[in-house]
Structures are given as C-alpha cells and as structure tokens.
Ligand SMILES: Nc1ncnc2c1ncn2[C@@H]1O[C@H](COP(=O)(O)OP(=O)(O)OP(=O)(O)O)[C@@H](O)[C@H]1O
C-alpha cells in the first residue's frame with residue numbers, strides 16, 4: 329500500500345511517499361521545503377499548497393493520505409478520519425494556531441481530488457493524562473497535554489520491541505528533543521503524564537521557555553500585553569532568547585564559550601529532572617530520547633549520566649513521523665484500527 333504523508337512544521341513542510349505493509353513503512357520519496365514564518369495561517373496555507381499539489385501529481389497513485397494533525401483540542405490517541413469538522417477547527421484555529429493545522433485541510437483537498445481516504449494520526453493534542461496528573465495547584469488552571477505524540481508513541485513501540493516486551497505492558501519515560509521539548513510517561517500503552525511542550529510547562533527548548541517562575545509571567549504580561557507575552561515565552565525564549573540562536577547545531581559549535589556551555593548544561597539538567605520527576609509516577613523499565621536534538625552528543629551524554637542509575641537509556645535520534653503517519657493509515661485501511669471522528673470522541677476543551 330502506498331501512502332502520501334503530509335507534515336507541515338514551523339520551519340518546513342515534509343512530504344513523503346511511503347510503501348507500507350505488515351513489516352513497516354519504507355520511504356520511496358521524500359521532500360523537505362524550508363519556510364520563513366508566514367503572517368497568518370491563511371497565507372501559510374496558500375504558500376505550501378502549490379508544493380503539495382504538484383508533488384501529489386508527480387507521486388500519484390497512492391492509496392491514502394496521512395496528515396500530521398494540528399491543535400485539535402484534547403483527544404484520545406489514534407487514527408482520525410479527516411473531515412469537514414476537523415478542517416474547520418484547524419483553519420479557524422479553535423484550539424490555537426500551529427503550522428501543523430494546515431495538514432488536514434491539504435489532505436482533504438487531495439483526498440477529494442484522488443478519491444482516496446485521508447487520516448490524521450496521533451495529533452499533538454493527544455490527552456491521556458490520568459486524573460491525578462491534571463491537578464496543577466491553581467484552581468481553574470488544569471495541567472494539559474501537548475506533546476510530540478506521533479513520534480513519541482512510535483518510538484515507545486520501538487523501545488518496547490528492543491526490550492522484548494509489548495508497548496501496552498512496559499512502563500517507559502521518553503523525551504522528544506525538537507523545536508519543542510516533550511516529556512512523557514507511558515503506562516499500559518498510554519501517555520498518562522506529559523508536559524505542555526507548546527506553552528508553559530516542562531524543560532526549555534530551542535525557542536520556548538518551558539516552566540518559568542510565575543512572577544516573571546505576571547510582570548511580562550502586565551507590561552507588554554497578552555500576545556507579546558505569548559510570543560516571548562513561546563518563540564523568543566529558550567536558547568534563542570538566552571544565546572541568540574534556536575539552532576542547536578550552532579550551539580554545539582560554540583560549546584567552548586562559558587555561557588553557551590552553562591546554558592546547554594541547564595537544558596540537559598532540566599530534561600533529566602523532568603524525566604526523573606515523571607519516573608516518580610512509576611519506575612520505568614527504560615528511558616528514551618528522540619527528536620533531532622538527540623543528535624547533540626554532549627546533551628545526550630549529560631542526560632544519560634543523570635538517568636542511567638535509575639534505568640537504561642535508549643537513544644533514537646531524529647524523528648520518525650512520516651513512518652508513524654503511514655503505518656497509522658495502514659492500520660486504518662487494513663481494519664486493524666477503527667479510525668475515529670473528532671466530534672465523536674472529544675473529551676474536554678483546550679484553551680490556546
Ligand atoms: N545533527 C544535529 N545536531 C544537533 N542538533 C540538531 C541536529 N539536527 C537538528 N538539530 C536541532 O534540533 C532542533 C529541532 O530541529 P527540527 O528540524 O527537528 O525542528 P522542528 O521540526 O521544528 O522540531 P520538532 O517538530 O521536532 O519540534 C533544532 O534546534 C535543530 O537545530
């Protein structure tokens with residue numbers, strides 16, 4: 329079966345054609361286009377659409393489309409049918425704007441053009457938090473789950489295989505080190521404790537603040553307003569705010585500068601502290617690290633040194649989102665997973 333996968337990110341659009349069967353997904357073609365930030369989602373959609381339509385024409389035929397879901401509100405993990413309800417939620421940014429919101433609209437357009445089904449797999453707003461992990465300590469401000477669910481769930485399955493056990497049975501704690509930093513505890517195949525990698529909780533990331541002292545948030549918002557504070561903590565903080573770059577390769581090249589090393593040590597320490605904190609919920613059989621940032625050897629060694637006394641650390645650098653998308657579509661098309669519809673399963677409302 330051939331699957332066309334669409335994965336728009338903040339800095340790029342990743343498109344791939346994959347061959348999938350029971351042994352897994354293999355890339356037949358892949359193209360990654362880099363983009364500068366666009367002024368609006370609508371402008372961004374127009375800009376990416378041409379590339380997607382022309383590659384679809386070049387790569388047809390395919391049996392299904394698989395799209396990275398955007399901010400869809402809290403949902404159970406799994407495969408979703410792309411429909412009008414989903415596309416509207418994405419384009420109107422009902423649960424927030426993110427470039428991944430463009431995936432479903434593009435997939436639906438192609439699905440109609442080529443007469444094939446379209447699916448979203450494990451969107452970033454998958455929320456499987458246990459009730460005890462929703463409580464934040466501030467009334468009316470529950471904790472929320474917004475993480476790299478697609479890559480983390482796919483990698484957790486791989487780690488379970490490496491351990492010779494089943495994903496549904498093995499307690500794991502994993503981190504995705506990417507543009508955002510996601511940390512997750514898996515139990516019984518579910519993400520029972522996570523952070524909000526987009527805004528407000530967890531380790532800092534290339535350009536996001538992660539958890540910060542509340543007094544700073546109050547001051548910044550009072551001084552500059554809500555939108556400026558959102559941009560500051562969500563785009564202009566982390567390595568970008570502290571060192572002037574959100575490219576970890578550049579950070580790696582400057583590690584002999586004391587301030588760069590100190591900031592990198594703080595990042596590695598924060599990731600390790602959050603992972604060990606999650607391990608308090610249940611001792612993991614293994615930790616794992618994934619995402620492009622897991623190619624940063626110095627950071628990985630620092631984290632390993634802090635975790636390995638508690639459990640082995642598995643490292644899977646890079647991201648496997650295209651394979652995860654294609655295998656999700658394959659599961660739906662072969663009847664191994666019953667695809668859900670977004671409006672049937674919603675369980676709560678996520679603010680922005
Ligand atoms: N080989 C590498 N060594 C060190 N850092 C790397 C390497 N490759 C990429 N990175 C860094 O990893 C971070 C995430 O890069 P990526 O291109 O995956 O961004 P992204 O797609 O926006 O992230 P994500 O969707 O995973 O949040 C960037 O800071 C990037 O510089």
Ligand SMILES: CCCC(=O)O
Pocket residue numbers: 452474475476477507508509525526
């Ligand atoms: C929340 C996962 C996606 C991202 O960090 O951009």
